[in-house]
């Protein structure tokens with residue numbers, strides 16, 4: 188255990204100090220300090236510089252992310268000093284507000300205490316803002332992805348609203364204590380009603396989506412140290428909403444309704460009604476976000492940006508790893524360069540990793 192940590196810490200610190208052009212002297216001094224801390228306490232603490240660099244590189248190493256060109260512009264917010272649920276909840280609200288930035292979304296990451304023996308913070312939500320899903324006698328209402336978490340919230344005392352787009356409360360747990368549940372204040376939430384540039388009837392579907400995807404259930408791992416609560420966000424790529432969240436049969440499943448309203452022959456596969464409905468739903472998502480001044484990227488631009496990222500990394504003589512199955516967009520994948528080349532799905536560290544659900 189200690190040996191692994193010593194090794195991981197050294198490996199990270201060397202590459203960090205090298206990329207940041209620190210002197211050999213600075214590196215050696217720091218390595219000694221880290222070693223001493225690990226040997227006497229079983230762990231070590233990152234400096235602010237190491238933390239920020241580690242968080243950025245974790246993004247750079249995220250094989251499933253097409254948006255990595257901007258890895259160096261991550262806004263890292265160090266909240267390792269907070270020790271109560273109340274303080275953490277306030278910091279999460281601050282994250283939502285500053286990342287949303289009235290629509291000009293800032294890629295951000297707030298980092299809470301690292302995992303040490305007998306001390307862990309967990310955010311139970313998958314994303315800080317997410318819609319509830321309910322099992323009812325008439326079928327599923329809301330987002331099926333949130334079924335089990337919604338049930339947990341209700342058991343913890345949350346009042347269900349039985350709407351299609353109810354924002355779930357935030358649930359925080361410290362050190363195996365009973366979790367704390369809190370509603371996100373309305374004024375912090377930015378949502379975009381989905382309408383279509385030509386089809387007037389589209390707004391009658393009453394679809395909307397929240398502005399900022401803030402993943403809150405992954406571990407940030409840097410140099411052998413694990414941050415179990417370290418929520419982060421970018422902005423959306425349109426297809427995440429238009430070709431998955433609102434379209435998947437196991438999510439909001441909107442294609443049949445849209446196909447019908449477009450007067451397509453939804454009985455025939457040959458009519459390509461799903462493809463046509465998908466295209467208009469995605470047009471509507473991009474149009475609505477753009478018109479409301481909320482940052483979003485289309486999949487063609489995102490792929491071009493990813494190409495630029497690959498070129499930049501090559502210049503720096505770093506290899507780009509990737510998970511092809513995630514990198515290709517779900518709409519018109521073969522129109523992007525990504526489709527036509529292989530990527531090595533090798534895991535580099537620092538990185539973001541999954542952790543078992545706490546419930």
Ligand code: ARG
Nearest residue numbers: 400420421422423424427432
């Ligand atoms: N795909 C997830 C969603 O639709 C969000 C994942 C992160 N996406 C991003 N653009 N940073 O909610």
